[in-house]
Amino acid sequence: MKILIVEDEEVAARGLERLLRELLGKKISSLHVEKSLLGSRCFLQENPIDLLFLDLNLDGDFGFDLLKESSAASFITIITSGNTAEAILAFEYGVLDFVPKPISRERLEKALKKYFSNSGQNQTKYIGIKEDHHLKLIPTKEILYIEADDKKVKLFQKNGKIVSHYKSLELLSKILPGNFKRIHRSYIVNQRYINQILVSPGGSYQVELVTGIKLKMGRNYYKDLKATLYAKVS
Incomplete structure (x- = not known):
């Protein structure tokens, strides 16, 4: 360390x-x-x-x-x-x-x-990225989901832009607000943009976002996310 x-x-x-x-x-x-x-x-x-x-x-x-x-x-x-x-x-x-x-x-x-620990409940409002040697702050509320990309991650924004960030998915999970949920070893999703959870007859899971994007979901994350979304609705 x-x-x-x-x-x-x-x-x-x-x-x-x-x-x-x-x-x-x-x-x-x-x-x-x-x-x-x-x-x-x-x-x-x-x-x-x-x-x-x-x-x-x-x-x-x-x-x-x-x-x-x-x-x-x-x-x-x-x-x-x-x-x-x-x-x-x-x-x-x-x-x-x-x-x-x-x-x-x-x-x-x-x-x-x-x-x-791996649980983050912080009040992070911005994630910094480097573009052409300049620092740019991305509001977390504008992020749809985050995807692992080797030792980096990709941030997928509401406006359609995709940018790279140098913290790993594991490190980001420590500092992101509570509305960001891990759904797979490769994905963290902003809960506010989840439309529904899709369950196939074969037992595989997907998270559908309000944009129509579908992301693979790990079986181990299903119960917790379902309970969170149900509590949000009720």
Whole structure:
């Protein structure tokens, strides 16, 4: 597990590093600390990571710039901040959790458990993508469904556009809002655009969207999705 801490307060950075090493032990393959946005950007250009711990206020720099960029990246972000209002806003850009300062062992452990779980109930409003070296934020409400594409995914939008994103389906499932449902190892669907579930005589399943698109559905996901849709109607 490769971790980057972006924190300009040396005492806070050392404390977070110590707690992470105590809680994760040998799961950590590398752990690096950067004090500035510039240093962080340079490091991320050369080094892949799995998890970013980001302080939103870095000696005058505003961490939201890096946060928006990380929304298009392949790693997961956890915010560390003493400013609750800023942290709440950060959830719109796909952060996994907010750990308030001063960081306690118990609260950090809770955030790490969330990282290792597969259930996401976040308030993510945007997913970032890179187009021609520029960052573009796609509103999650405009996404019909998401399809696995090797280590990346494809986002299928209401307007018919298809774009690539660098987080895997598994990582996205941790940060997407609750209305996004896993229906297959290759698909996550925005529940708001589901028209019906189709069951063939042979026992295979499909999800039909309001656009008429039909997606294969895994048998293991059928009961949960059916119960969710029924509860929505009733």
